[in-house]
Amino acid sequence: MKNDLASNLEFFVLLARHGNLSAAARELDLTPPAATKRLAQLEARLGVRLVNRTTRSISLTSEGETYLHHATRILADLRDMEEAVSSSRSAPRGLLRVNATLGFGRTTIAPLVSAFAKRYPHVEVQLDVTDRPVDLVESGVDLAIRFGSLPDKRLNARRVMTNRRFLCASPRYLERHGTPASLADLAAHQCIVHRQNDDAYGVWRLIRDGQPEAVKVRGMLSSNDGDIVLGWALDGHGILIRSEWDLAKYVESGRLRVVLPEFTQPEADLFVYYAEKRNQSAKARAFIDFLVERFA
DSSP states (O other), X not given: OOOSHHHHHHHHHHHHHHTOHHHHHHXXXXXXXXXXXXXXXXXXXXXXXXXXXXXXXXXXXXXXXXXXXXXXXXXXXXXXXXXXXXXXXXXXOEEEEEEEOHHHIIIIIXXXXXXXXXXXXXXXXXXXXXXXXXXXXXXXXXXXXXXXXXXXXXXXEEEEEXXXXXXXXXXXXXXXXXXXXXXXXXXXXXXXXXXXXXXXXXXXXXXXXXXXXXEEOOOSOEESOHHHHHHHHHTTOOBEEEEHHHHHHHHHHTSOEEEEEEEEXXXXXXXXXXXXXSSOOHHHHHHHHHHHHHHO
């Protein structure tokens, strides 16, 4: 591998992403000793230590954090420069890094990436699924797909699909425990809690007729995985908040019913968001247009 500046930047970004020299070496088709030597040469040239090493992992020093910050941005600028020169004369091509939530990314976005790859065979797509939002500026991710309000006002976003969240439960649960007639009735019900990011645990914030209301709920089951909590609701374990996108087929089949339909969480639209750039790459534009087309 050539040992120029760009490849050194790519090496260090990979090292920081994996937190492990052996994993970075495997991705770059290097032996672990060669990766260790390369890191040592990089640190010797800079005259600073970039990482703290243990037998199994590495952590970045403050100088390493600074180097990573600039390396990520420089590599993104290099990709943008090449795409700006070539995209006007060719089909979308190059590496596109996409991030999505765990369950939705696995069940819905991954099949769409498969279809996109057939239409645009020259675009290399890296799809990462994470439970927490990513910092697009720092991570080098091109596009992130998320439900709900925009997490960072520095970003641009395009709405892919309108969506709301409703309270729901299985007919079996409602036959056994009754159907709540008011928000206060939820205190007497088993509620299934989907733990997401830093949301207050067990507090459901809903809106009725434009007015916000909050209710403290309890239940025996909770998870940070959306597919898991949906499965528990289908099994009759309690009341759950779920988006109409997820609910549609289950309500239609009768496996779930919407309860208290006048209460919703409206900030559940699906967005694709990206760092602010005047010249968005052809591959990113193609992917965003493809998503909007498919969800329409």
